[in-house]
Amino acid sequence: MKRLEKTFLQQLRNRRLVAEGEHLLVAVSGGPDSMALLYLLCAVASVVRCRISVAHCNFQLRGEESDFDERFVMEQCRLLGVECFCRQFNTAAVSASWKKSVEETARLQRYSWFETLLQEREMTKIATGHHVSDNAETILFNLFRGTSLLGLKGIRAMHGRIIRPLLLLHKSDILGYLEEKKIPFRTDATNEGIDYDRNFIRNRVIPLIEERFEHKLTVSLQRLSEQAGELEAFLEGYFERLAEERPALFPEEGCLDVAELRKLSLFEQKEIFKRALQESGASPDAAMLQRLVSLLDAQPGKKVVVNGKLFVEWKGCHLLFQVSP
Numbered sequence: 059m060k061r062l063e064k065t066f067l068q069q070l071r072n073r074r075l076v077a078e079g080e081h082l083l084v085a086v087s088g089g090p091d092s093m094a095l096l097y098l099l100c101a102v103a104s105v106v107r108c109r110i111s112v113a114h115c116n117f118q119l120r121g122e123e124s125d126f127d128e129r130f131v132m133e134q135c136r137l138l139g140v141e142c143f144c145r146q147f148n149t150a151a152v153s154a155s156w157k158k159s160v161e162e163t164a165r166l167q168r169y170s171w172f173e174t175l176l177q178e179r180e181m182t183k184i185a186t187g188h189h190v191s192d193n194a195e196t197i198l199f200n201l202f203r204g205t206s207l208l209g210l211k212g213i214r215a216m217h218g219r220i221i222r223p224l225l226l227l228h229k230s231d232i233l234g235y236l237e238e239k240k241i242p243f244r245t246d247a248t249n250e251g252i253d254y255d256r257n258f259i260r261n262r263v264i265p266l267i268e269e270r271f272e273h274k275l276t277v278s279l280q281r282l283s284e285q286a287g288e289l290e291a292f293l294e295g296y297f298e299r300l301a302e303e304r305p306a307l308f309p310e311e312g313c314l315d316v317a318e319l320r321k322l323s324l325f326e327q328k329e330i331f332k333r334a335l336q337e338s339g340a341s342p343d344a345a346m347l348q349r350l351v352s353l354l355d356a357q358p359g360k361k362v363v364v365n366g367k368l369f370v371e372w373k374g375c376h377l378l379f380q381v382s383p
């Protein structure tokens with residue numbers, strides 16, 4: 059087994075990403091990362107005792123190139139003896155009708171199809187080729203758009219039935235492995251520009267900062283991401299226990315006890331408001347949460363309008379979550 063294959067196997071085991079007997083659907087674009095993922099998984103499959111199939115989406119966004127990618131992935135799977143599912147999507151038209159960016163549309167289309175395949179074929183997990191730099195890129199992207207503390211968690215190694223086994227590997231390791239094993243891959247020229255925000259972060263921002271700060275950025279963001287993930291897990295447990303101990307803070311009927319809320323820290327108050335509003339289908343930003351906690355220093359009768367449909371009003375001893383008439 060190659061050095062990287064041993065490291066990869068170790069990381070799979072440490073993070074308990076794959077259990078014995080699982081059937082994985084590997085998402086392969088044909089690019090360097092997912093090709094490395096496919097070969098790494100094939101190299102360890104007999105040790106882990108898992109089965110592997112591949113899914114490739116042809117988003118038909120790059121004319122003939124997209125068709126070449128599809129044929130390339132099918133051929134690679136044939137050589138590896140791996141079952142391969144391919145599907146064509148009319149992404150440009152769907153993106154226009156959904157009024158979403160092409161990138162977001164492609165992402166939604168692929169995860170939805172992967173989930174369907176999982177159910178139809180009784181597979182257990184989807185594996186994607188995200189690595190350390192993708193995580194750094196995602197964290198910075200979230201930061202530039204205005205993220206909360208927990209948004210810093212970036213990409214998770216396991217999220218529901220999706221696993222990212224390369225998440226602790228660096229691009230240089232992946233490229234070294236492709237070179238060592240002479241693994242072919244396809245290059246997507248649209249990844250190289252700086253027109254899309256993500257590409258700008260990947261190709262311009264990160265290299266500039268890495269050069270100035272001695273390659274500390276990616277490693278430091280990875281650490282931050284792990285800590286944010288651990289904090290999120292801790293907070294989930296904490297708020298579950300709080301809900302059991304003080305149910306008046308977690309309204310089923312859309313009302314919160316003012317006296318109970320006032321006993322809590324600012325962080326807890328904001329978190330309770332966030333959870334209550336999310337239950338009502340709203341996603342409050344930091345400014346809205348600040349306005350809601352300020353309500354606790356006001357008088358009964360005062361209200362905060364959350365959006366066109368929802369407002370929170372102090373009545374008697376409670377804050378009521380009400381739908382606008």
Ligand SMILES: Nc1ncnc2c1ncn2[C@@H]1O[C@H](COP(=O)(O)OP(=O)(O)OP(=O)(O)O)[C@@H](O)[C@H]1O
Nearest residue numbers: 085086087089090091092093113114115186187188
């Ligand atoms: N067309 C596709 N078909 C199947 N899976 C895909 C496709 N595009 C992306 N993915 C999955 O999502 C992951 C992240 O997507 P991203 O757009 O960053 O990849 P990429 O640059 O196209 O290729 P790669 O990550 O393989 O080098 C890929 O590693 C792959 O697992």
